[in-house]
Amino acid sequence: HRVLLTGANGFIGNHILAQLLSAGFSVRAIVRSQSKADSLLQTHSSAGHNLDFSIVPDITAHDAFTEAYQSEDPVDTVIHTASPFLYREVNNNHDLLDPAIKGTMEILKGAKNVPSIKRIIILSSIAAIMDYSETSPPGGRLWTDRDWNPVTWEETSQAEDYSTVYRASKTFSEKAAWEFMKEQKPHFDLVSLNPPMVYGPILHPISEVSQLNESNLRIWDLFINSSKGAELPPNGVYSYVDVRDIALAHVRAVLKPEVGNKRVIVGAGSVTSQEIADILRSEIPALAGRTPVGNLGENTLPINPYSVDIGPARDILGLEFLSKKATFVDLARQLLEIEKGN
Ligand code: NDP
Numbered sequence: 001h002r003v004l005l006t007g008a009n010g011f012i013g014n015h016i017l018a019q020l021l022s023a024g025f026s027v028r029a030i031v032r033s034q035s036k037a038d039s040l041l042q043t044h045s046s047a048g049h050n051l052d053f054s055i056v057p058d059i060t061a062h063d064a065f066t067e068a069y070q071s072e073d074p075v076d077t078v079i080h081t082a083s084p085f086l087y088r089e090v091n092n093n094h095d096l097l098d099p100a101i102k103g104t105m106e107i108l109k110g111a112k113n114v115p116s117i118k119r120i121i122i123l124s125s126i127a128a129i130m131d132y133s134e135t136s137p138p139g140g141r142l143w144t145d146r147d148w149n150p151v152t153w154e155e156t157s158q159a160e161d162y163s164t165v166y167r168a169s170k171t172f173s174e175k176a177a178w179e180f181m182k183e184q185k186p187h188f189d190l191v192s193l194n195p196p197m198v199y200g201p202i203l204h205p206i207s208e209v210s211q212l213n214e215s216n217l218r219i220w221d222l223f224i225n226s227s228k229g230a231e232l233p234p235n236g237v238y239s240y241v242d243v244r245d246i247a248l249a250h251v252r253a254v255l256k257p258e259v260g261n262k263r264v265i266v267g268a269g270s271v272t273s274q275e276i277a278d279i280l281r282s283e284i285p286a287l288a289g290r291t292p293v294g295n296l297g298e299n300t301l302p303i304n305p306y307s308v309d310i311g312p313a314r315d316i317l318g319l320e321f322l323s324k325k326a327t328f329v330d331l332a333r334q335l336l337e338i339e340k341g342n
Helices: 011-024 034-043 093-111 153-157 163-186 215-225 243-253 271-283 311-315 326-339
Strands: 001-006 024-029 051-055 078-082 120-125 139-142 189-192 196-201 238-242 261-264 307-308
Touching: 001 011, 001 163, 011 034, 011 093, 011 243, 024 034, 024 093, 034 051, 078 093, 078 243, 093 120, 093 153, 093 163, 120 163, 153 163, 163 189, 189 243, 196 215, 196 326, 215 271, 215 326, 238 243, 238 307, 238 326, 261 311, 271 326
Parallel strands: 001 024, 001 078, 024 051, 078 120, 120 189, 139 307, 189 261, 196 238
Antiparallel strands: none
């Protein structure tokens, strides 16, 4: 396979790139600048001829990907992950909405002119599935691929918190992609992969922990750069998956014909703040004074918890998931090394 991958330098993008290369695929990685391409080449230095680059400075521009799609070696699959998930550099709601929606549309429009393309895989989110304002009914709530976040444009334009706008950006961009498929009936199929919170060790180089991607930064801020006596943080979105598993889901989605035109939720299950704290405190002695204690072993899930339907990820993509210990201990150990300057 020859795959065109956007957002290749991101937290998840880097893991996808690594796994595509180790599956023996040839990859054209799309990034915003030459320096980001240079850095990727260092991280994936053994890729050789299997890795080339295309620089697309603005994914919202008209015909943004026309040049990137021109390849002597025909591309058969596109994986689109480039989309802002970084609240820190956002000035207004459009900084989150425009790249998400227009970037997705440009990828799809550009592919219409490339007959060799058979499949487009977009990295969406359970943000496009769950209704975050809903309290689960008695017995809990299972979110499936048939559900859509009901957020509206009106709510989004009035929203003052970036998490609502981020979730809307994922919802509107994935919806636009499925509408494009329905209206344009292109020669390729579409797959959307919808992970919950993604955590785990990073492959992309950072010099300071403050440069961490948004989801891992949450673990650093609340569970590592904290103190023993601090209050245990709220559970937040407690469905999660390891970055290595969502990356593998992309490789499987390239390979499995039967996943065509499906949305697939890729989650490992639920994890509470108490579980994360318990794992880190028991596995990493250096965190004894830094990770909040809470009440060891207490089940802090709500009485009626929600969960996400991971049956299709198991059955269609054949995924098994890493343990919580692997995810949080591998991440925390790496962050402690980065803190030391290693
Ligand atoms: P990162 O911030 O590490 O990566 C984001 C990637 O998207 C980078 O390659 C970044 O490029 C690119 N990007 C961001 N904004 C723009 C823009 N305006 N124009 C062009 N490219 C842009 O985050 P993640 O790896 O976590 O996120 C990747 C994808 O995964 C996103 O689509 C996100 O919504 C989705 N996701 C992430 C989850 C998580 O918990 N991490 C959960 C569910 C979904 P650059 O370096 O140039 O900014």
